[in-house]
Amino acid sequence: MxxxxxxxxxxxxxxxxxxxxxxxxxxxxxxxxxxxxxxxxxxxxxxxxGLIDTHVHVMMDGRADVSTIYDDSPYTASYRAVANLQDAVRAGVTTVRDLGSRKTLALDAGTAVDDGILTGPRVLGSGQNIVMTGGHGHAFGCEADGPDEVLKGARQQLKRGADVVKCMATGGVLTEGAVTGSPELTEEELRAAVSAASAKGVPTAAHAHGDEGIKNAVRAGISSIEHGTFMDREAAEMMAEEGTYWVPTASALVNIVDNGVEAGIPEEAVAKAEDAAGRFEHAWEYALDAGVDIAMGTDAGTPFNQFGDIPRELELMVDYGLEPDAALEAATVNAADLVGRGDLxxxxxxxxxxxxxxxxxxxxxxxxxxxxxxxxxxxxxxx
Structure with a gap:
């Protein structure tokens, strides 16, 4: 002892x-x-x-243009994941939830930590994101169209050992051509993913920037809204009523806006992030007024969003209106509840x-x- x-x-x-x-x-x-x-x-x-980060991508390393990693070999991706996880645990992050990496990379990393092969935080993973054909994150996601294909895609991730099923309910900032707030997977498709996950007692997460996509996800029974950048008051009230968690990932947006095109971030991504920044402040206002449950997540791996800097997310959450003790709650017991770990x-x-x-x-x-x-x-x- x-x-x-x-x-x-x-x-x-x-x-x-x-x-x-x-x-x-x-x-x-x-x-x-x-x-x-x-x-x-x-x-x-x-x-x-120890801190719990409910939204990371172990395949990414904070480089300015994430598209440059897509052609890397599986071995290179694995070495990057090891470095990221070591940085995270040394920073006091003892559990991470990977919400989309190539194939079984994050799931395998979690097994390596559990088996003592790798020093790092506990890793819970989604496997591949479920995304519409050509939608946000399609370069490393599981493309699916219609409820039946989404159901099968979700079941494939669960077969691999996924701890959460992740879906793309809207477009995003970092995929070229995607419209950030535009709905992608439909409410019926999201319901199919929830059905597959619920049968295994596994939570679900939806990448959702726009208010329509957020509402689709809440009505479908999704466990958490990731980003929620354009959340309106009605969406916030729906989330509070249904007990849907919000994972704001402030670090992702702030790091893109603060570094900009001059640092090598693609011009389109910077423009979308800058457009979202003002709306994000209103999302916080609506969420706090409605009493939405918040869990900490950073989207670590996105531009200039390093795994060793994960603890800064709590300071950003306070900047947006949380008290320090509420930020602690979001990064510990709320995050543990969201990922289904009552022992953390x-x-x-x-x-x-x-x-x-x-x-x-x-x-x-x-x-x-x-x-x-x-x-x-x-x-x-x-x-």
């Missing part, structure tokens, strides 16, 4: 003095705990849950020992996440 001594625990249940004992990858005691076989003195520091996101007995040691209290200082002094992933300290 290893014990973290002398510190303060901070999670969604508040901030309090407590030691933390971990054994076999699990938190076995919090509070006054017996002496451990080994101990780490964290006096004056804060023990918090708290510093509590019976939870997995995914922990970060911080200099300040993240319940009051959202920047605390950006410089962890120690990271434990499934009980193992990350070097």
């Amino acid at each position: 290893h014990v973290l001594t002398g510190g303060v625990v901070a999670d969604v249940d508040g901030t309090r003095e407590a030691d933390v004992a971990i054994e076999d990858g699990e938190i076995v005691a919090v509070g006054d705990v017996p002496d451990g076989d080994t101990e780490t003195d964290v006096s004056g520091q804060v023990i918090a849950p 996101g708290r510093v509590a007995e019976g939870y997995r020992a995914d922990l970060v040691v911080l200099e300040t209290d993240p319940n009051t200082d959202v920047t605390a996440w950006q410089s962890p002094t120690a990271v434990f992933a499934d009980g193992e300290r990350v070097d």
